[in-house]
Amino acid sequence: MKKWFDILNSVLFNGVLSGYCELAFFPRSRRGSFWDGAAAYCTTRVPGEELDSRFRNEKVRVSIGIKRIDSKVYNQYPLVYKGEKYRNYLVHEMLHAAFIIYACRCEYGCREIFRESIERFGGHDMPWMEAAYAIENADKAVHTKKTQFFEEYGIMGETLAMDLNKSMSLLVPWDYIPPDTELRRVGLDIKRIREELAWLRGRKAKEYRKDQQQKHLRKANRCLRYSWIVDSDCERCTRSDSFSL
Numbered sequence: 001m002k003k004w005f006d007i008l009n010s011v012l013f014n015g016v017l018s019g020y021c022e023l024a025f026f027p028r029s030r031r032g033s034f035w036d037g038a039a040a041y042c043t044t045r046v047p048g049e050e051l052d053s054r055f056r057n058e059k060v061r062v063s064i065g066i067k068r069i070d071s072k073v074y075n076q077y078p079l080v081y082k083g084e085k086y087r088n089y090l091v092h093e094m095l096h097a098a099f100i101i102y103a104c105r106c107e108y109g110c111r112e113i114f115r116e117s118i119e120r121f122g123g124h125d126m127p128w129m130e131a132a133y134a135i136e137n138a139d140k141a142v143h144t145k146k147t148q149f150f151e152e153y154g155i156m157g158e159t160l161a162m163d164l165n166k167s168m169s170l171l172v173p174w175d176y177i178p179p180d181t182e183l184r185r186v187g188l189d190i191k192r193i194r195e196e197l198a199w200l201r202g203r204k205a206k207e208y209r210k211d212q213q214q215k216h217l218r219k220a221n222r223c224l225r226y227s228w229i230v231d232s233d234c235e236r237c238t239r240s241d242s243f244s245l
Contacts, residue, residue, distance in 0.1 A: 040089040129186040
């Protein structure tokens with residue numbers, strides 16, 4: 001992955017990410033953790049934006065994490081398929097890193113725009129969509145008039161099957177769907193967006209019902225000691241530091 005990072009940083013980003021990023025794999029996480037449900041993540045440490053003023057960030061640092069594909073489903077596919085998945089995740093997060101590192105945060109309106117891009121859109125605003133669309137187009141095969149066939153002449157010399165997952169990235173954080181004209185400008189189809197939105201809502205409804213069932217079970221499985229009868233033989237009730245329940 002580090003070799004791919006150096007290659008993609010040079011070809012797609014003109015080397016602007018050199019010296020800023022660190023890569024790591026993370027295992028399949030438990031439910032409720034920071035990256036639950038995410039295939040990859042990108043976190044940054046920027047000077048002047050520390051949560052604790054005692055620990056200053058000397059320079060911009062970007063951490064890119066990619067979930068290791070080790071499930072039973074993906075193990076049925078060849079290594080080429082896994083390599084494409086990892087590469088797509090990596091380019092997706094590298095694009096986030098480029099926007100975060102070089103975004104203007106001045107007090108004349110840019111800081112509010114940057115915060116809205118992160119908090120409201122999860123970093124997947126229209127400028128990010130346009131850049132992702134440009135990368136996908138640069139990787140596609142070119143139709144030559146001489147042979148009348150599609151030949152694999154992508155930006156890397158061959159197509160890498162770049163798919164930066166624009167449609168799902170648009171649905172998850174956004175609270176509205178842009179007009180069809182805006183979607184077509186970044187290579188998206190309104191019909192496919194609506195189908196994926198219906199699928200996403202159905203999955204969330206199923207997960208919500210499952211969570212409610214688990215909460216009901218956790219509520220029913222209470223500890224019996226809180227239902228004990230107050231008695232002089234109870235060590236909890238006779239302790240001087242006990243609290244009334």
